[in-house]
Amino acid sequence: MGKAKLYFIVGPTASGKTAVSIELAQRMGAEIISADSIQIYRGMDIGSAKPGEDERRGIPHHMINVASPAEKDYSVTRYRESALKAVADILSRDKTPLVVGGTGLYVNALIYPLDFPAAPPDAELRAHWNEAEAKEKGSAHRRLSQLDPESARRLHPNDVKRVIRAIEICEGTGETLSARGADFTRRDDESLPCAPVLAGLTMPRELLYARIERRVDEMLAFGLEDEVRRLLASGVDPGSLAMQGLGYKQMASHILGRRGFEEAAEEIKRETRRFAKRQLTWFRREERIRWFDIAALGGAEAAADAIYSYFTEVRDGR
């Protein structure tokens, strides 16, 4: 008997992960761990398509509503720590953990040894270099060329966030990012208590986009605007991390009078399509994912059945 398995359902937004995961959790007697960078925030329900109490049908959900939108410093590291704790907790109760989500980096944090450099985010340093970049494009990248030429070569000068982070690591640890080796996706994480088993949900692009369109309309009808107003009224900064989420950013912009409602709605749809495309790109390179076409299978229940038999097969080593 090898390591315990850690089961995953991944896929782009609006691909039906929530419905399938709940069906599947019922069959497996599993508890769900969300891998979604927006569902972690309390009060961000409609825009993040967070499953409501009734929709969860009694299945325990972890890593949902674990942070305040006013928080400035939520990060993958925190996600990783808490999620791994949840995994351990679930296993200790002889239940099965099922990770469900579309945030690729969060998923990778659970299946790879992402031994993040011990350089915590430095708000001051980030502000400094963001300013420098605003004044003169490329200045952060020039600085990085001195500190860590190899990373500078790998990163595009316009990719300011990564360039600044690389500087942060050098200045915070005296160590370069490139010295750590960048091939973590090649290694399995021996330190993880579980072996990952991944199922991906997909469907023809056209169909996915139609679902996104419908879903955004639903969010708007269910009161996304009011939700965003509430967040802003409660003191959440429009520039905060949480408010960069899809739908939230555009709605806040509309509320602040920077664009019309229709314009905001169209923008949310377009940006969500692009996001879904990026998610697909991210997950495509993970060759361990077994893909399930939910449309071809004929819906969430059938997909849950198919994934259940796949998981069972893997578990029994067939």
Next chain:
RNA sequence: GCCUCGGUAGCUCAGCUGGUAGAGCAAGGGACUGAAAAUCCCUGUGUCGGUGGUUCGACUCCACUCUGAGGCA
């Protein structure tokens, strides 16, 4: 029925006096190590409505034809 103006990329359109096409938007592909629903990089995807003709050569000129909009009757 006659006249006029259109028919070029998924959409809106550009293409000067002939040298097999280009912008915006949409879209596609990719990257991703403490911001990741973030951030960034790359890419034109086309029987130029159809058929003939003139020409070394036609999206461009001519004829016919199909089709859309408007005008006159």
